[in-house]
């Protein structure tokens with residue numbers, strides 16, 4: 128319903144978000160934080176510390192290991208790249224030992240590989256790890272990012288007052304815009320306000336940010352992934368309508384290929400992030416990732432669900448006794464019938480796959496022309512199914528079955 132209304136009145140700008148021409152589909156790339164944290168010890172751990180070498184290596188692997196051709200394009204720095212102090216002229220400077228060639232050189236390297244470059248700062252007095260924040264230097268910093276040819280800015284919200292964020296995030300967004308250099312703007316504005324008991328003004332947030340965090344930082348565990356899935360499901364009526372081309376909810380990084388998720392759980396994270404039209408920012412060591420996890424991250428069918436041009440965030444449509452069904456409207460549309468991605472997830476732990484049987488009509492798929500249905504992980508083609516067809520799937524514990532149902536056109 129919302130979708131139809133929004134499409135109809137898009138021309139009068141009531142449903143529009145940030146229109147800087149960027150992030151028309153959810154951003155895809157690699158971000159250092161979840162896997163590499165604030166490791167600054169390049170003396171004892173040179174291969175894993177936050178340094179220009181780490182980002183160059185990941186940029187190389189994004190290309191040579193096939194991630195770039197699957198759509199991943201950003202190499203993004205998170206916290207801990209800075210020196211503890213600004214330069215005498217007030218400019219931000221990176222840590223000289225870990226970024227000896229400076230940020231512009233790293234940015235040039237990443238661009239020379241055909242990729243895009245993202246950086247991290249904080250709206251407050253300090254970054255979360257205690258490095259200089261932007262307060263008092265907003266204009267200088269926005270210009271410096273433009274001079275460094277930055278394509279993406281993540282602005283965190285530590286050491287700041289959440290009640291100042293409506294003003295502060297808006298102003299910094301305008302300063303980025305004023306530089307003339309297009310930069311994707313990632314905000315932590317709503318999550319800090321929610322923690323402080325302030326109801327975020329999403330109509331303002333989506334007008335000024337390309338993406339924003341709503342909830343806790345992801346950690347390397349299934350429990351953390353589950354808590355995020357629950358948050359987005361339980362709060363979907365408030366959260367989901369704010370997403371669309373140019374403006375996305377960000378449930379945080381993909382932890383697929385790290386230590387905490389099984390193969391089934393990794394497929395589930397990827398499926399739900401795609402249903403949520405989430406940014407796909409991998410935080411994993413691309414040097415050592417196992418092939419089965421790499422295959423999940425490069426699953427083009429699931430990626431195309433995430434990147435669908437309609438940009439509609441999906442929803443949890445069923446939840447009972449540990450079984451959930453999530454659904455995302457997709458293109459193509461025939462008359463008023465959408466195509467859909469459907470994810471069946473099994474939150475049960477009783478050791479045996481659970482059977483789920485449901486008709487297409489019960490999933491909201493009502494076109495009498497039928498739907499071509501295929502499994503996105505198993506390469507099973509179900510052929511053309513109709514609204515009264517009952518589909519049966521077996522869902523592994525903490526696993527997922529993900530389908531795409533493409534509405535059929537009538538040529539009569």
Ligand SMILES: *[C@@H]1O[C@H](CO)[C@@H](O)[C@H](O)[C@H]1NC(C)=O
Pocket residue numbers: 251252286287288
């Ligand atoms: C930031 O620093 C200024 C100047 O020292 C101080 O007045 C302000 O209270 C600080 N803000 C926060 C949120 O700590």
Ligand SMILES: *[C@@H]1O[C@H](CO)[C@@H](O)[C@H](O)[C@H]1NC(C)=O
Pocket residue numbers: 146147148303304305306307308309310
């Ligand atoms: C700045 O904002 C205007 C108006 O929304 C937009 O048309 C333009 O593309 C933006 N430019 C940059 C560099 O973000």
Ligand SMILES: *[C@@H]1O[C@H](CO)[C@@H](O)[C@H](O)[C@H]1NC(C)=O
Pocket residue numbers: 328330331332334
């Ligand atoms: C939310 O922000 C918009 C500007 O984008 C403003 O017009 C509106 O009054 C704000 N709503 C509240 C409740 O503050």
